[in-house]
Amino acid sequence: MRFLPGLKWKAEEGSKMPRDELGILSEIKKGYILRQLKEGKRGDGRTPYQFRNANIKVDYVKRAPGSAYVELGKTRIVAGVKIEAGSPFPDTPNQGVLTTNVELLPMAFPTFEAGPPNESAIEVARVVDRGIRESKMIDLEALVIEPAQKVWIVFIDIDVLDFDGNLIDACTLGAVAALRSAVVNGSAVGKEDFRLPVRNTPVSVTMVKIGDNIVVDPDLEEEQISQARITVSTTEDGRIRAMQKGDNGWFTLDEIKKAISTSIDVGKQLREKYLK
C-alpha cells in the first residue's frame, strides 16, 4: 500500500541528493530483502506464507458493545462496534445496516494526516467491509426492530494506531473479533439484550509481489518495495467472498489462482488460532 509520499526521494531544485533518510534506507533494505527472498527467506526471518504473530484482545473498550485490540507484528489497531437503532435503507427495509470506517490516525505514521479519510483509508475500509458483508457474517435480517421503520445499525469503526504494513488483514481480524463479541442493547427499544447474530468467520489474507516472489502479510518494508498487492477474503467453507488487487503492478492469472489457494490455507490457520 502506498501511504508513503514522504518516503520517495525528493530532490530540491539544483540538488541531486536524496533528502529523505528513510528513502535511502529502503534502497539498502530492498537489496537485502530481494537477496533473502531468493533463498525463500524474508527480512524478518519468516517464510513466504507465514503470517506475523497476532495478538488479539476482545472487549478492549468497555464503552463499546463489541471491540478488539489487534497487534499484527508491529501494526496496531483498535476496532470498536457500536450498535444503534435507526432507519433502514429504503431499498432494504427488512435488513439491518452495516457500515465500516477506518481512521489512519496521524499518530500511526509520519505521513498520515488528520482530516477526512483519504483514498487509502477508504480502500482499506471498503475491502474490510466487503469481506464481512459478502460472507453474510452478520444476519442482517435478524436486526429488524420494526420492518421498514426501525432496524439496528452496526457501526464498525477502526482506529489505526501504529502502521507496520498489512492494514487490511489487521483491520479485518479486529472487525471480525469485535463483531463476534458484540452484544446488542435490546433494552434500548424495550426488548432483551442479545448477541449479534454471527453466522460465519470471514478472514482476509493479503499478499504482495516482490520481484517474482509472493509473500503473505507484508510488513511495511515489504509493502514499500512491492509492485502489486492482492487480498482474498474467504469463509470457512473455502469459498471466495471478496477480492481486491491494488498498486501499480500486475499479476498473472496463475499467480492469482495460487493466491486464492494460499488465502484459503492461511485463512484456515488464522481462524483456528485467533477466532475459535
Added chain:
Amino acid sequence: MGTQSDIKLIDENGLRLDGRSAGDLRPIRIEAGVLERADGSAMIEWGGNKIIVAVYGPREAYPKHNQDINRAIVKARYNMAAFSVDERKRPGPDRRSIEISKVLSEALSAAIMVEQFPRAQIDVFIEVLQADAGTRIAGLTASSVAIADAGIPMRDFVTGCTAGKVDGKVVLDLSKEEDNFGQADLPVAALPKSGKIVLMQMDGDLSVEEFETATSMIMNAIPRINEIQRNALSSRVKVEGGGGE
C-alpha cells in the same frame, strides 16, 4: 451482492433476460477523439452504459509535492453524473467512486510508460453519463483508447470485462438486473497481449472452480474487446490523415 429476487434471470434454455447466452458480451461501440479541448478522448457505449473519457497531459504534476522524480503519476477520476442512475446520485465523489478512481489509476499506471515522464501527471476524467452495470471496466476500457488518442506511449491497451454468478451460473458481462440480483461480481482488466492482470475486484460468493470458469470466460472475451479498441483508434487515424483514400 444484491438482494434476493423472484425474477428468473436465466431461462430453461440457458438464455439470459436480454437473450444472451452465458459467454456473450453486450454490444460495445467505442469512438476515439470525441472532444475538442482534451488531449485525448473516447466515448464508449457498452450495453446501456454511456461513458465519456477525457485525457489531459502529461503535464506538470500539481501540487508539486505529489511529483515523482522517476515517473509520471496517473490520476483517474471516475465520476457518475447525477442523472446517470435511476435515483439521482448526489454530485461529487463518494466512497465508492474514490475507491474505483484509485484502482483505475493503478491499472492504467501498469500500461502507460510512466517512466518517460518524470514529475508529470496524466489526468484521466471518466464521466459516466448513463450507468448499466460494469461501468468501471467500461470506463477503463475507454480510458486506454483515450490515452492512446492523446499520443501517450503505452506498453499495451488495458482491456476490461466482468463476469459474475447469476441463478447459480457463471456468466460473462453482467447486465443491470444480473448485477442487482446476482450472487457474485468479478471485474477484471488485463493487458491483452501478455494477459497480465492489472485490475481485479470481487464481491459475492464464488467457489474456486467458479472463479476459474469466470476468469477463463473473461480472458476469452478480452481479445474480442481489444479488437473494438483497436478499430476505434485506427478509424480515428484514417479521419485525421485526410485524403488518403
